[in-house]
Amino acid sequence: MKKIAFIALLSTLLFSCSKVKDGEFILEGEAKGIANGKKVVLHKQDDSLGMIPIDTTSVKDGKFTFKGKVKEPFMHLIQIEGINVETFYTILETGEIKMVIDKDSIQKTRISGTYNNDEMQSFTDKRNEFQATIKEFEYKNQSKLAIAQNENDQKTIKQLQADYAVLQKKLKDYVVKYIEGNPKSYISTLLIGSLFAEFEPDLQLIEKYYNGLDESLKNNTEGKKILKKLKEFKKVDVGKRAPDFSAKSPEGKVISLKETLGKVTIIDFWASWCAPCRQENPNVVALYNEFHAKGLNIIGVSLDEDATKWTEAIAKDGLTWTHVSNLKKWKDPIAVQYGINSIPKTFVLNSFGVVVAKDLSGKELRAKIEELLAAK
Template sequence: MRFLISGCLLLLCITGIAQPHTFTLKGKIGSLEAPAKLYLRYSINKTPHIDSVTLKRGVFQFTGKTDDPVPASLLLSRNGKPIQWPYDELMFYIDAGTLLINSRDSIKNAIVAGSTVNEEFRQYNRLMASIQSGESPYQTLKHEAAAVNRKFVIEHPASLISLTAIRFMSNDADTLPVFDSLLVLFNGLDKQLQAGKKGQELYASLQKKRRLLPGMTAPDFLQPDSTGKPFSLSSLRGRYVLLDFWASWCKPCRAANKELVKLYAKYQGKNFTMLGVSVDTKRDAWLKAVSDDQLPWLQLCDLQKDNAAAILYQIYGVPTTYLLDPSGTIIARNIHGKALEEMLAQLPLM
């Protein structure tokens, strides 16, 4: 399992002219009394907001301001203590005006009334839930999910949930033809939705993701090595390169390092190398991990909260790898373990 850099709701919102509007969330969850608490989490302009209320006879109310509909979640703590897994959680959209949220028992079963976007979101979730089966192979579920997403977008061209659906599909689109079909789907959306801030953000994201597909030239970047000397990815042209994004605090990364060390030793001296890019922000922790794991290949890190190379390569979780050919063309993305070994064995590594 890949270690997520940060947790986030995979939802989008559309914005027109940014004018703050008051929202009110009110409702009732059974007849719960103190110490039961309800927590509200959402983000506006990348600024997280967390609020809470203690329930009285199940009743609660939140108020605030938002520019547009924004994704949010309500989490119920029956004992009033900090939220712990498994969560009793409702995901929905905060919207201007008043939303009514009611349930007889738990927040996850609550119904949200008073908002078109939440009605569309409920329809979307109902469709996606119909295909969730642990008995089906992953690829089958993947294709079924893509079909449901595509159908929803075609039937709801003006819904901001369609932006969410396209983004979800883009995460699994691993060939140029499949990806380009998503651009066609985007172009079929309502023109106002396309032109809105979030529509344009999605379009820009799609363009960036397209440049990272197999067959495309890997974007070049410059980052300092452990001595502070700048190093460019393009300077490795002429060799096959495994570009590895990782972090000292990522346990799956550290486990993968052991296997990468073996592969590096096996192909050392051939036209193959590795380049590590750490998303660490603490120099000592980064260099200690390099030393402890005995990583002999070049390591880069800009020590910034948002690593520039990671942003360029749309890295949302580590470890993430890219395999490049001598011309700098991407051969594969996120290839690990046995699959990586088998691919390297087939390459002309002289």
């Protein structure tokens, strides 16, 4: 009995040592070299308003403190009066957070004390190592590159570019490895979210990373943002780049949208069993015959299930452009990707693969094609 009582007492003492309860945080900062009275402002990112101040304190005896409540981990920023650095990052979450800032050595700022802040510091340290290596390479080779460019020394230029690409890939590989290996880290959600900023985001890869996250992060604000963006990017609309796809032609050759792009391209979703599609086909045939030589390409995506009926319809209607199909009717992955729930359905793309019009047929489609090709 005495042993049990002692263990219970010890557990109580250990628990009581914490300064915070669940849903609360204390951020204790050490401000080395920063004068008393200097203002310290805590900011939170708002999607509509940008950075908004949520609390203010002052440095006293080289220290500052913020206390409050949190519902979930969320990135915040700290600004200190008199320091020529815009912000210091911290993730507010339940627990005791420690921050050390040295006015004379800003790069040595440290954040710790809770799981996500420890993870952020560890990730930042490793990322900084890769970035330092890249900067060192740039510094050591800038003169060599300048000379090679001046002398049109393509061999040296290509070698330097290749070496630089290797260093960048190491950093990218580290980020990927971190995401895959840390499904419970808030940092992973920020890294996944940053992938949307690429010129052509790899939506399948982003979705894979999102699906690998812990459920707690999927339900976090950042996790919900990722899911929302995935849905937005997947929606094929005017002004957005048409997602690439590939499928087999009637001859069994795998053909992609990317390789069929012309000055203007029509993606035509149809099927042999679709009466309105077949009625529209003569108009599309006339359009193609008139404008193909001027840069119009068409790729037909059939929602057929029967390959024979598909190929017979192509021949009977005289559809001489590129055709592909997965022969899965409404479950065709391209149709799912493009959100197709009725046919005929058309998307008109410019030479860059960006959707400039959709759902056009007959005279309206002809007028749009004439307009786009005339502008070339």
